[in-house]
Amino acid sequence: MVEVRAQRASKPEGWQPQLVALDIDGTLLKWVVGQGTTHEVVPDRVRDAVQRVLAAGCHVVLASGRAPHGMTAIADQLGLRxxxxxxxxxxxxxxxxxxIVRHPPMEIVHEETFDAAPAVHAVLERHPDALVAIEERGVGYRVSAPFPEGELGGELIVTHLDDLVSAPVSRVIIRDPQATADDFVAMAAQLGLHGTDYVVGWTAWLDLAPVGVSKASGLAYVAERLGIGPDDVLAIGDGRNDIEMITWAGRGVAMGQAVPEVQDAADAVAAPVDEDGAATELDLWFG
Incomplete structure (x- = not known):
């Protein structure tokens, strides 16, 4: 049984978010049991709740580890404008x-890049059979070898490792199907990965990013341009990569199936994604 802390955060009477930031996988979309992928259909109850947010004149921003081409289809499903x-x-x-993207049409308006080679080689020394992926914008990913089916969207282009990290990149994915998430958490802590920020996913999945870059920094970039402060933001997510945005937002909410470190960072814990917890949280403010 999940403990739902829907009212832990203290907000002034009549408070309503001006910006709602939503993770996708495990927040809007339900997980496929045992596969590490999500169903690509937004539940009706969640879509209806998001439409009520828009009808109230509130900005809705999708914030995900996905590449842009894997997010616009979800935005269109939700009817986001x-x-x-x-x-x-x-x-x-x-x-x-x-x-950072504007849509529609899809336009990249800001990108952070870094030299990923040192961190990638450090990880591969520990996990020599791990898979590496770099986003190929608008197409899919360039990969060192094929990933498990369904884990990456778009076309997968097999590329020699040296070519993958020969130039600055915005993000690197490292995946070892033979390891566990706990293996990767311990490894990343031991390595330090200097000059690089990282986050471990639900499986042995490691995202490498430029130092200081996270969903929170991306949302701060957007909020500044919209004239909105973090106190007026509601953020909902379920993964370790959501911790920064959950703590940055005026109200940060973890989904009920999130691991303890994500729930502990949140102001509130919603019901799990299988119970449409994001819709329940949105209905508190836009019902």
Whole structure:
């Protein structure tokens, strides 16, 4: 049984978010049991709740570890259009904050890059059979070898490792199907990965990013341009890569199936994704 702390955060009477930041996998989309992927269909109850947020004149920003091309289809499923933009164009925080997008049409307006080679080689010394992926914008990913089916969207282009990290990149994914998430948490802590920020996913999945870049930094970039402060932001997520945005937002909410470190960082814990917890949280403020 999940303890739902839906009212832990203290907010002034009548408070309503001006910006709602939503993770995708495990927050809007339900996990496929045992596969590390999500169903690519937004539940009706969640879509309806998001539409009520838009009808109230609130900005909705998707914030995900996904590449931009894996996010715009979800935005379209939700019927997202910014109610305060004359053209209805959205802001999207992609690649764990490394890439900021406007949509539609998809336009990359900001990107952070870094030299990933030292960190990648350090990880591969510990996990020599691990898989490496770099986003190939608008197409899919360049990969050192094929990833498990369904884990990466778009076309997968097999590329020699040296070519993958020969130039600055915005994000690197390292995946070892033979290891566990706990293995990667321990490894990353031991390595230090100087000059690089990292986050471990639900499985042995490691995201590498430029130092200081996260969903929180991406949302801060967007919020500044919208004239909104963090106190007026509601953020909902379920993964370790959501911790920074959950703590940055005026109200940060963890999904009920999130690991303890994510729940501990949150102001509130919603019901699990299988119970449409994001919709329940949104209905507190936009019901």
């Amino acid at each position: 910014d109610p305060l933009d004359p053209d209805g164009r959205l802001w999207i925080v992609a690649s764990n904050g490394s890439v």
